[in-house]
Amino acid sequence: MTGMERMQMDAAEYRDNQPEAKSAVGEAYEWVESFLVPLLAFLLIFTFFARLATVNGISMLPTLHNGERLILQQAGYAPEYGDVVVVDRSITDEDAIVKRVIGKEGDVIFIDFASGEVWRNDTLLDEPYINEPTMLQYDISFPVKVPAGCVFVMGDNRNHSLDSRSSDIGMVDVRHIMGKAVFRFFPFNKFGGIS
Incomplete structure (x- = not known):
């Protein structure tokens, strides 16, 4: 070759x-x-656009249970009445809390603790999501006006929730809202949207 x-x-x-x-x-x-x-x-x-969060405690019963995992809508979100939101409390070295938006900037909130009724701007709220009427009172006096840039939040398990009725939480600055809970992905048997 x-x-x-x-x-x-x-x-x-x-x-x-x-x-x-x-x-x-x-x-x-x-x-x-x-x-x-x-x-x-x-x-x-x-x-x-989105974020993950975990429910901690019983304050949102019957809507949400301890340990459930949520997907939050984050980008472009502005709080609306009835939204379930997660509030960042890292400034005070505390865990985030999950609550429902009851009042927005300028609203006047009144709670009749004798009847358990919640009023917004002289209108009784229809609240099919609550566990029981609102009887637990903290140190905030009512009626109260929601200041600019804030929301008034409460847990659905009204008598087992630390929320805007207490000065420990108070009015929530909208900048501290991490997002709206839109979807539950765990446990799998409760997989789906949140209302």
Whole structure:
């Protein structure tokens, strides 16, 4: 075999092996891409648009139970009446709390502790979500006006909830709201939206 023939044979062998090498590299690239793109999308969503939270305690019974895991709507969220929200309390080194928005900026809240009724701007609230009438009073005097940039929040388990009726919580600055609880993803038998 001449040198020229050997070179031609080596070139042919090189060409025959090239598609396999490209195929292996392409396959590895596709494999990495199939994991990397969803991971980046997941990180982007949970960094800017949504957040995860855990219910701690019984203050939201019967709507939410201790240990349930929630997905929060975060980006572009503005509190509305009846929303279940998570309030960040890290400034006071305390755990976040889950409560329901009862009043917004400018509203006048009145609670009749004898009847257990809650009024907003002289209108009795229809509250099918509560566990029992509101009998527990803390140190806030009613009626009370919700100041600018704040919301008045209460737990659904009214007589077992520390909320805006107490100066320990008080009116919640909307900047401390981490988001609206929109979806329960654990436990799986309660998988679904939150109302």
